[in-house]
Amino acid sequence: MKLIPCPICGERAEIEFTYGGQAGLTRPADPAATTEAEWGAFLYARENPKGMHRERWRHIHGCGQFFNLTRDTVTDRFIP
Amino acid sequence: MPDALLPLGLLQRRGPLDNAAPIPGVSIAPPLRRVSLHSDLSFYAGIALPRTPLRAVVSDNTAILWLGPEEWLVLAPERDPVTYGYGSVVDVSHRQIGLEITGPNAATLLNAACPLDLALTAFPVGACTRTVFAKAQIVLWRRAEHRFHIDVARSFAAYVHAMLREAAMEFSATV
Ligand SMILES: [Zn+2]
Numbered sequence A: 001m002k003l004i005p006c007p008i009c010g011e012r013a014e015i016e017f018t019y020g021g022q023a024g025l026t027r028p029a030d031p032a033a034t035t036e037a038e039w040g041a042f043l044y045a046r047e048n049p050k051g052m053h054r055e056r057w058r059h060i061h062g063c064g065q066f067f068n069l070t071r072d073t074v075t076d077r078f079i080p
Numbered sequence B: 001m002p003d004a005l006l007p008l009g010l011l012q013r014r015g016p017l018d019n020a021a022p023i024p025g026v027s028i029a030p031p032l033r034r035v036s037l038h039s040d041l042s043f044y045a046g047i048a049l050p051r052t053p054l055r056a057v058v059s060d061n062t063a064i065l066w067l068g069p070e071e072w073l074v075l076a077p078e079r080d081p082v083t084y085g086y087g088s089v090v091d092v093s094h095r096q097i098g099l100e101i102t103g104p105n106a107a108t109l110l111n112a113a114c115p116l117d118l119a120l121t122a123f124p125v126g127a128c129t130r131t132v133f134a135k136a137q138i139v140l141w142r143r144a145e146h147r148f149h150i151d152v153a154r155s156f157a158a159y160v161h162a163m164l165r166e167a168a169m170e171f172s173a174t175v
Helices: A036-044 B106-111 B152-173
Strands: A002-004 A012-013 A018-022 A052-058 A066-072 B026-028 B033-036 B056-059 B062-068 B071-077 B090-093 B095-104 B129-135 B135-145 B147-153
Touching: A002 B129, A052 B129, B033 B106, B062 B129, B062 B135, B071 B147, B095 B152, B106 B147, B106 B152, B135 B152, B147 B152
Parallel strands: none
Antiparallel strands: A002 A012, A018 A052, A052 A066, B026 B095, B033 B071, B033 B090, B056 B062, B062 B071, B095 B147, B129 B135, B135 B147
8 A cells, every 4th residue: 555645644545545636737817718729638638657747635534635746657656 | 292292301312333232342432512623713612722733632521633724623521512613613413423442452453444553653642633444434533542532424333333343353252
């Protein structure tokens, strides 16, 4: 089982967390002004790196907080 | 007249563990007053809210457990009324069931289905947190080295109790 570093609670078991997807996505300020391709990219296009991936997690069965961390998708190591 | 048909004195309180066979080292906590605080009131019933994450404070018969940033759970005797203040204060007394796990095997029993590090250095007396017990979410509070309190949703109480029974089989040949 992976141990995930919660910034508040410290390292806790993976099953206490839910995954929130890629971090750092910004919703277009004016969706009506975007092209279909731009809106589609915002909704669906995600990185799929072999290596460092910036992602969102929530300690849902713990302190409840959302936070960002970096995970190495090759080794599953977390870097807070 | 519903009152005549069901005099309150004849109503019997029922719980999900009424018919559960006892487990050595596991007892069902008496009904409690539970209050969920979702905003920083600084004080509840005159008791300062714990500011340290994952720690509980106890004053007389009232305990206040830190569960998350701006989230606390108050456990008090059932007779105590709710103290409302300027913020989110919700009486959740009947949402959960309390279980007391006691004895030298208490931590081992819990670790059968809870992934927390329950070493005294990692989870000392007074520590509290939301966590999981098998597939159920629980609140765990260490009241003494060999005494833990579990608060679990009523609907999961029978499940958690049954998992504890299975874990306890390791310590008793007769269960
Ligand atoms: Zn946490």
